[in-house]
């Protein structure tokens with residue numbers, strides 16, 4: 001076994017206070033593209049960059065175009081949790097992992113069985129009418145997007161536009177989720193960061209609250225925080241986790 005992976009395994013075996021902080025790279029092995037990999041969404045051709053499309057202003061002004069992108073790239077059906085999601089759920093069940101803090105909106109950690117999941121950027125699984133706040137699940141929104149001529153899902157009750165419960169650019173993060181995430185990170189013995197470019201703030205800033213000496217970073221590409229990690233592993237997170 002690789003020496004770095006052996007160290008990770010040792011730290012994980014010895015700890016019952018692990019916290020995981022992850023991003024889109026955690027779900028690429030489930031077939032969901034991230035933003036910043038070579039084959040990620042930023043390197044595919046759209047009329048606007050993903051950051052613009054996934055902004056509050058764009059949603060309000062060009063709702064139909066927003067949903068076109070959203071349907072193609074984020075309303076993905078059939079994605080299954082991979083080895084990373086499953087390992088994290090297993091560690092939580094074994095009483096070793098306290099929480100998963102994720103920037104992802106795909107719900108795959110919950111599908112894998114994780115219970116304590118801090119969804120910093122919301123979830124595609126929850127959608128609300130902007131007028132009367134009626135709730136719609138993933139299946140309902142998908143059906144509506146597919147059926148509407150302009151792809152904009154409308155509320156059955158009042159005809160209002162339905163908005164996914166995801167944090168768009170220009171929108172604030174949920175205060176309680178942030179507060180709980182800070183607490184988990186502050187108190188963590190081992191903090192494992194994986195599958196994130198650590199480029200999206202304020203989420204990426206959360207890792208500054210870690211006070212321990214077992215900061216693990218697992219990512220395919222280098223990140224601005226590699227130099228602060230006690231253990232930096234360049235690799236696919238699912239493959240790494242399947243060895244511990």
Ligand code: NAD
Pocket residue numbers: 022023024025026027028029032033034035036037040103104105106121194195196197198199200218219220221235236237238
């Ligand atoms: P990012 O796209 O900026 O960075 C992903 C990082 O993961 C890259 O550095 C890449 O090298 C690495 N990576 C890719 N596959 C990997 C793998 N198998 N193992 C290890 N590393 C891997 O993603 P981000 O930092 O999460 O920021 C993007 C924003 O976009 C987030 O806010 C997130 O909410 C959102 N997003 C979410 C999803 C999702 O829910 N699955 C998908 C795309 C984007």
